[in-house]
Amino acid sequence: MSVSHFSPRDPKPKRDPLALAPEECGRGHACQFCPEESSCRLEKGHHEKQLLESRLAQIGQIIMVMANKGGVGKSTISSNLAAGLAERGYRVGVADADIHGPNQSRFFGFVGERVRLDERGLGPRAFTATGLDYPILVGSLAFMMESDDTPIVWRDAYKHDFMHHLIGSFDWGPLDFLVIDMPPGTGNELITLADLLEGHDVAALLATTPQEVALMDSLKAVRFCQERGMPLLGVVENMAGVTCPHCGGEFHLFPRDHLAAALNEVGVSSLAQIPLSPTLASGSDAGRPIVLDAPQSAEARAFAPAVDACIAHARVGFAAAAADSLRAMGQEATQSAEIEEALAAVPAEQRESVRSELAALFGHQPQPPAGQDDSSG
Ligand code: SF4
Numbered sequence: 001m002s003v004s005h006f007s008p009r010d011p012k013p014k015r016d017p018l019a020l021a022p023e024e025c026g027r028g029h030a031c032q033f034c035p036e037e038s039s040c041r042l043e044k045g046h047h048e049k050q051l052l053e054s055r056l057a058q059i060g061q062i063i064m065v066m067a068n069k070g071g072v073g074k075s076t077i078s079s080n081l082a083a084g085l086a087e088r089g090y091r092v093g094v095a096d097a098d099i100h101g102p103n104q105s106r107f108f109g110f111v112g113e114r115v116r117l118d119e120r121g122l123g124p125r126a127f128t129a130t131g132l133d134y135p136i137l138v139g140s141l142a143f144m145m146e147s148d149d150t151p152i153v154w155r156d157a158y159k160h161d162f163m164h165h166l167i168g169s170f171d172w173g174p175l176d177f178l179v180i181d182m183p184p185g186t187g188n189e190l191i192t193l194a195d196l197l198e199g200h201d202v203a204a205l206l207a208t209t210p211q212e213v214a215l216m217d218s219l220k221a222v223r224f225c226q227e228r229g230m231p232l233l234g235v236v237e238n239m240a241g242v243t244c245p246h247c248g249g250e251f252h253l254f255p256r257d258h259l260a261a262a263l264n265e266v267g268v269s270s271l272a273q274i275p276l277s278p279t280l281a282s283g284s285d286a287g288r289p290i291v292l293d294a295p296q297s298a299e300a301r302a303f304a305p306a307v308d309a310c311i312a313h314a315r316v317g318f319a320a321a322a323a324d325s326l327r328a329m330g331q332e333a334t335q336s337a338e339i340e341e342a343l344a345a346v347p348a349e350q351r352e353s354v355r356s357e358l359a360a361l362f363g364h365q366p367q368p369p370a371g372q373d374d375s376s377g
Pocket of ligand 1: 026032041
């Protein structure tokens, strides 16, 4: 099933967001990649802003997968979350914002591949698998590096630019979900992205492990979301248990009572407990998210509540957008010349009741056009 939120949000036929206004160049890539950059006289800041907005206008729900600590399996959670959403029939992209550890290229089997650039921007790689209605689109810094072991030694200004490119320069097209694999911590990259995405449908999912030290760091990320007013859907606990390969019994390497208690205290739910599993790790290394590769496995099923939570949250947003659109359609319809013409033909004594019926239908009071005296028969 695919939920398209674009039509209800935007009832009128709309121009292609990349078909820019006359004073704009119409190119879907950033000025930095443009062969005409040195001679171009257009306002480049304006172009970059338009580019970013045109991408975001086509993206429904953005899910930031955050962790305040490295090594807790945030990238594995991101890729399997994206796979779980795609498996339910949604159009999904994965934006790999983890500049110092861009692993999404590996987790989707694109190691060594490089980016393509055309007039529409940078081409994300498309991951396909049996049963998916749409490919999962992957954008990563790894596609732009000389080699996979090149270290990134960038000052903050470069990182800031990259965050713009990740959202604005990749040609994402229409997406129901964009999953962003965030760098660990609450540093510059997170703040930059949170600023860039302000006003759009963004929610966070927090990855952690049950160790005390990871928990303490995670609570900082919780606080970041709360202070920013960013909805936090809950926590995905990684390495939450182990299944014995001999007897099949389950045991916990790290006690998790303190984690549940601490999350409860800050009003955050634990959505999913992902077991520590060699199968999960080897699936990621092989470029096959386990959610798609072994959907009936305990590891794959463990991701389902997190996927459900993202869909439930997005549906609220989609429904609100649809209601806004219907209201806008109603506003437009009840102010249109055709409606007014039709109302003029209604006997004066019945006109108010017809207006009321329209108001009930569209959820507001239809207004006669300015200057028209509605009392005239
Ligand atoms: S430099 Fe930027 S604004 Fe100018 S043509 Fe190239 S992409 Fe367009």
